[in-house]
Amino acid sequence: MKKKLLSVAAVASVFTLAACGSNDEAVINYKGGEVNKADVQEEAYQKAGAQIAFQQTMNELLEKEYGKKVTDKEVDAEVKKTKDQFPDKEQFNTTLQTAGIKNEKEFEKVLRTQLLLTEAKSAKSKVTDKEIEDRFNQEKVEVKASHILVEKEADAKAIKKQLDDGGDFAKIAKAKSTDTGSATKGGDLGYFTKGKMVEEFENYAFKDGVEGKVSDPIKTQFGYHIIKVTDRKEKKDFTLEKESDRIKKALAEEKAAQVNPNDIYRSLIKKYDVKIENKDFKDAFDLDKQEQQQMQQQMQQQQQQ
Structure with missing residues (x-):
C-alpha cells in the first residue's frame, strides 16, 4: 500500500502547480518553445486523473470515518521512526x-493516510474472548521434537526400518535428512508451540503419549517426515491474565493483514453515497471489475509459467 500512496503523491504533486501562478507559465524552456503548466496538468490528468480522484476521495472518506482515532502524536511517531x-x-x-x-509536511499526510487505513482494517478485525483463549491454549503447551525429512516415501520407510532395528536417530538425520537446518543438529527442531509447523506435522507431534516414540513416515508439502517427540511441557508462569493483551494484539494484527483494502473502500463508497459525475472516472471506482481483471491476469501468468 505504501508504494501505491507514494506513486499517487508523486503524480498528485503535479496538480499543485495550479496553485502557483498562471497555467500558461513556462515550467520548461527550450530553443524555439516551452512547456507550460497547462500542458503538464493536461497530460497528468489524462494519464492519472481517475486514479488520483479515486485515491483523494478515499483519503477524505477515511478521514471522515476514522480521523478522530488517529492523533498527530501517532503521525509524528511514525515520521520519527522513518x-x-x-x-x-x-x-x-x-x-x-x-x-x-x-517535503516532510507532505510525507506526514501520506503516513496519516496509511494510519487511517490501518485503523479501518483494525475495525474489521475484532478479536473474541474465545479466540484469545484458543490461542493461549495453543501457546501454553510446547513440545520438543526431532525429525528426518526425505523426498521419497520409499526412502522414509527404509529409514524407519533402520530406526526400528536400533539405528541412531541423530546420526541418520545428519546423514540423510534434506532439512539442512536441523540435520546438522541431528534433526533437533527445539521446542515449539502449535501454529509453528504444518498441520500434518503438528497432528502427530501434539498427540498424547508419543513422547520418545518414532513416527511412521508422515507426508507434508515438504516431503516425508519421521518424527521423534523428545519432550512435552506446559510453560511456567504462563497465564491467560498475563498473556491476554499480547495475544489480542497479535490476533488483531494477523486479522488486519488479511483485510482487503477494497472491502473498506466499498463500504465507504456505499455509506457516503459516492456518485461519479465524470464517466471517465467510473472504472477507477469499479473495484469488482478491477479485481476480476487482476484475477484473469494472474491466471494467464500461471498458465504461461
Whole structure:
C-alpha cells in the first residue's frame, strides 16, 4: 500500500502547480518553445486523473470515518521512526523527493493516510474472548521434537526400518535428512508451540503419549517426515491474565493483514453515497471489475509459467 500512496503523491504533486501562478507559465524552456503548466496538468490528468480522484476521495472518506482515532502524536511517531532509518536529514529529504514527495509536511499526510487505513482494517478485525483463549491454549503447551525429512516415501520407510532395528536417530538425520537446518543438529527442531509447523506435522507431534516414540513416515508439502517427540511441557508462569493483551494484539494484527483494502473502500463508497459525475472516472471506482481483471491476469501468468 505504501508504494501505491507514494506513486499517487508523486503524480498528485503535479496538480499543485495550479496553485502557483498562471497555467500558461513556462515550467520548461527550450530553443524555439516551452512547456507550460497547462500542458503538464493536461497530460497528468489524462494519464492519472481517475486514479488520483479515486485515491483523494478515499483519503477524505477515511478521514471522515476514522480521523478522530488517529492523533498527530501517532503521525509524528511514525515520521520519527522513518527518519531514524536514515543517517542524516539530507538523505531522508532526498529519498522523499525521489518518491515524489516534496517535503516532510507532505510525507506526514501520506503516513496519516496509511494510519487511517490501518485503523479501518483494525475495525474489521475484532478479536473474541474465545479466540484469545484458543490461542493461549495453543501457546501454553510446547513440545520438543526431532525429525528426518526425505523426498521419497520409499526412502522414509527404509529409514524407519533402520530406526526400528536400533539405528541412531541423530546420526541418520545428519546423514540423510534434506532439512539442512536441523540435520546438522541431528534433526533437533527445539521446542515449539502449535501454529509453528504444518498441520500434518503438528497432528502427530501434539498427540498424547508419543513422547520418545518414532513416527511412521508422515507426508507434508515438504516431503516425508519421521518424527521423534523428545519432550512435552506446559510453560511456567504462563497465564491467560498475563498473556491476554499480547495475544489480542497479535490476533488483531494477523486479522488486519488479511483485510482487503477494497472491502473498506466499498463500504465507504456505499455509506457516503459516492456518485461519479465524470464517466471517465467510473472504472477507477469499479473495484469488482478491477479485481476480476487482476484475477484473469494472474491466471494467464500461471498458465504461461
